[in-house]
Amino acid sequence: MQTLRSWLFVPGHRQKMIDKSPGRGSDALIYDLEDAVPPDEMDAARMKVGAALDAAEGGPQRFVRIHGARHPARGADLQAVVRPGLRGLVLPKVERPEDVAAVDRSLTKQESEAGVPPGSVRLAAMIESAAGLLQAPAIAASSPRLVALMFGAEDFAVDLGLFSFREGGLMAYARSALVVAAASARLEAVDKVYLDFRDPDGLARETQAARELGFSGKTLIHPAQIETVHRVFHPTDEEVESAHRVVEAFEAAPEEGTMAVDGRMVDLPVVKRAQWILRSAPGEGRPGGGTGDEE
16 A cells, blocks of 8 residues: 555535545545534435445545444444445544454454455554553554554643643654554554644644654645645655665665765665655655555
């Protein structure tokens, strides 16, 4: 599965947003059946999302955020959305490996009933509490269906009783811990939403910080955020040029083992990173690693 830089939330009860979302340019869509939908519109939202999945043709990968493993609405959500157009499910408020395992078991049965290839529906687990963060490494290893861990900062702040939060401090620790947990199972790490969709400069700064922490993508709440996130998660021209020089030097003399390029020592790990940068660059192909799912 390719690296997904942008994961755009789409309220499951908003038909116009559902209709427009495939053409917005995001790498993935998250049709939302959880927090974004009023309770009295939930049944209608399930029908709308199910119809959108039935009509899916190409474009972004379609995920659905369902209710959590212990929520009574989970079964109805699965019944409505497990169908051929579904790429995966986003599981909210995951706090223990059993939360993922329970959905995994339900999916196996639901896939069979819906005529979907067994094991084809992937999972992304949202870490939104202190308990979830402490269990993140175990959660990351809990199911072969998992492709990503996502950070839900707003619920995390509520769980810790924070009146407000900024970059650095506790949030930097939480985000770093999630990235390490995801990397330990070779999953994608997806950063929190940036709520002010009218502030592209602030979004760019936060996305750059996320990239430097090791995140591979970001959840979004508005299509206007897509271009900024894609730009920041692409290697810069300078990074691409430097990577080309490293790879060319290594290919010219692979027997050397170590060599000097641009005034710094280069060995095999540096070469591998340069090769990854080139695969990530526009026009050079996108990396497929990090999800445990080669396709």
